[in-house]
Amino acid sequence: MSEGRDSAFGVETTRFARAVADAPRALPAGFARAAALRGEGPDLALVLWRPTAAVSVGRDQAIVREVRRAWCREHGVPVLRRPTGGGALWHDPDQWAFCLAADRARLGADPAERLATGGALLVAALAGLGVEAVFVPPNDVQIAGGAKIASVFLVETGEEALLFATLLVRFDVAAALSALLVPTEKLTRTGLEHARERVATLSDRLDPVPDDATIVAALTAAVATRFVARPVENEAPFPDVETPEPADPWEDAAADVLETFERTARATLRLRLTRAADDTVTSAAFATDAAHTPADLAARLATGLVGVPLAELAVATARLTRPDDRFVGFGPPDLVRLAARAAEKARLAGALGLDAAAATGVMLAGPGGDALDALDRAGVVLVPYCAKPAWCALRPTPDCIDCGHCAVGDAYRLAHERGLEVTTILNFEHLGETLAEMKARGVTAYVGMCCSDFFLKRHVAFREAGMDGVLMDIVGATCYDLKEEHLAYAGTFKAAAALDLDTLEKVMARIPGPTSEPGAGEG
Numbered sequence: 001m002s003e004g005r006d007s008a009f010g011v012e013t014t015r016f017a018r019a020v021a022d023a024p025r026a027l028p029a030g031f032a033r034a035a036a037l038r039g040e041g042p043d044l045a046l047v048l049w050r051p052t053a054a055v056s057v058g059r060d061q062a063i064v065r066e067v068r069r070a071w072c073r074e075h076g077v078p079v080l081r082r083p084t085g086g087g088a089l090w091h092d093p094d095q096w097a098f099c100l101a102a103d104r105a106r107l108g109a110d111p112a113e114r115l116a117t118g119g120a121l122l123v124a125a126l127a128g129l130g131v132e133a134v135f136v137p138p139n140d141v142q143i144a145g146g147a148k149i150a151s152v153f154l155v156e157t158g159e160e161a162l163l164f165a166t167l168l169v170r171f172d173v174a175a176a177l178s179a180l181l182v183p184t185e186k187l188t189r190t191g192l193e194h195a196r197e198r199v200a201t202l203s204d205r206l207d208p209v210p211d212d213a214t215i216v217a218a219l220t221a222a223v224a225t226r227f228v229a230r231p232v233e234n235e236a237p238f239p240d241v242e243t244p245e246p247a248d249p250w251e252d253a254a255a256d257v258l259e260t261f262e263r264t265a266r267a268t269l270r271l272r273l274t275r276a277a278d279d280t281v282t283s284a285a286f287a288t289d290a291a292h293t294p295a296d297l298a299a300r301l302a303t304g305l306v307g308v309p310l311a312e313l314a315v316a317t318a319r320l321t322r323p324d325d326r327f328v329g330f331g332p333p334d335l336v337r338l339a340a341r342a343a344e345k346a347r348l349a350g351a352l353g354l355d356a357a358a359a360t361g362v363m364l365a366g367p368g369g370d371a372l373d374a375l376d377r378a379g380v381v382l383v384p385y386c387a388k389p390a391w392c393a394l395r396p397t398p399d400c401i402d403c404g405h406c407a408v409g410d411a412y413r414l415a416h417e418r419g420l421e422v423t424t425i426l427n428f429e430h431l432g433e434t435l436a437e438m439k440a441r442g443v444t445a446y447v448g449m450c451c452s453d454f455f456l457k458r459h460v461a462f463r464e465a466g467m468d469g470v471l472m473d474i475v476g477a478t479c480y481d482l483k484e485e486h487l488a489y490a491g492t493f494k495a496a497a498a499l500d501l502d503t504l505e506k507v508m509a510r511i512p513g514p515t516s517e518p519g520a521g522e523g
């Protein structure tokens with residue numbers, strides 16, 4: 001290792017150790033190698049390897065919400081939980097994995113800055129290979145046009161930080177989409193062609209494709225240049241690491257579980273609760289794809305929310321954040337809103353007689369915090385076209401004649417009985433136009449139906465509409481299940497989902513009729 005000597009890198013004071021695997025190694029072996037290398041005392045420990053096939057989820061993710069576990073089991077693809085934050089990833093030997101361990105202060109002033117350092121290293125390495133790219137916070141490295149070619153993630157333990165990144169040489173889109181549930185913007189408009197447009201690789205940017213030695217040299221040079229340090233090779237072997245399948249408390253489909261999610265511009269937050277008869281929390285689980293430190297937030301919420309009355313959930317959540325918490329892509333107000341939404345869904349369920357599964361399927365949108373008040377004010381009902389049978393001639397239209405052949409007719413009838421407008425949303429643009437038109441003429445609240453994946457993915461449209469929405473999840477195969485949301489976007493999804501008529505009737509019964517006082521619905 002170098003120590004204060006003159007070189008082409010200037011006066012080196014940074015001890016920089018590097019280990020490179022000459023054959024594909026499992027993801028955990030690389031993390032273990034990085035920990036061992038850093039333990040030998042260098043200021044920077046860089047480990048590079050090509051990972052064997054696997055799916056990894058971020059430290060705080062709900063595996064069942066991110067991974068098609070049955071497909072992974074069937075194809076012998078291990079599912080791993082990374083120590084870092086971030087989202088779910090597909091790995092195979094056609095990508096390079098990168099771990100850089102160092103004092104966290106060396107990598108930046110806070111987690112967002114440290115992730116940006118990781119992004120800058122990837123951008124520099126790509127520039128060295130001849131690919132122009134930019135870091136797009138919090139995790140992506142993209143080429144012009146927005147296709148992702150690399151990702152970077154972070155974990156911190158005390159003063160120690162580890163950056164983990166993957167760089168795509170090639171990408172098996174079909175395998176990745178088979179292994180991952182991809183409802184968020186990571187691979188917008190899934191479907192093979194659409195996903196391919198969203199992912200870039202060295203092999204489609206460079207001809208000839210750089211060999212392993214060239215890629216390793218570029219990644220190493222990026223680190224060496226930034227930290228003015230010369231790498232010293234460490235030849236110790238990568239360890240074999242036992243990797244039992246990670247536990248996933250979210251996979252337990254207990255009947256009384258209430259789930260809620262919130263989406264910020266750059267993070268998905270999930271809360272899973274079970275309750276006692278007196279409406280106190282008996283168990284809590286928090287999940288996110290976003291980075292934050294210290295890493296014990298999920299554990300803090302899991303223990304700290306137990307015993308809390310639902311009515312006090314938001315306050316209790318606020319109290320469980322700490323002054324030293326640092327968040328990337330979300331913050332304490334988002335956590336508090338998540339808890340408040342969960343409590344409000346439970347209150348709504350109690351008022352309407354919904355069981356926990358139906359309450360989980362309710363999605364609340366908009367600035368207000370009182371779902372019952374939103375139902376009192378609701379002026380419009382929005383129905384997704386996919387709930388109409390594929391053979392219905394009115395499927396591609398905003399209308400329904402209540403012919404008696406599907407629950408959409410019931411939705412139209414229930415809406416008309418209460419003097420509400422009702423329309424079928426035909427595609428994403430139509431949703432935006434309809435919400436804008438409703439807002440312009442003074443509608444303050446609405447009832448809607450859509451799949452939860454659509455709600456999660458299109459959260460911006462619902463939030464920016466500025467009206468309070470009580471939405472219900474649809475049932476049956478959605479186009480996300482069928483990997484056809486690009487067809488949904490265009491309004492040409494062929495399969496038929498269905499409305500949850502029982503929940504719809506209970507929600508609609510609460511809405512006052514044309515002559516009733518607010519709050520005087522039948523619920």
Ligand code: SF4
Nearest residue numbers: 392400401403406409
């Ligand atoms: S009830 Fe409406 S949507 Fe359903 S089949 Fe009849 S016309 Fe079509």
Ligand code: SF4
Nearest residue numbers: 386451454478479488
């Ligand atoms: S995304 Fe697909 S399944 Fe979901 S509401 Fe839209 S059309 Fe229906």
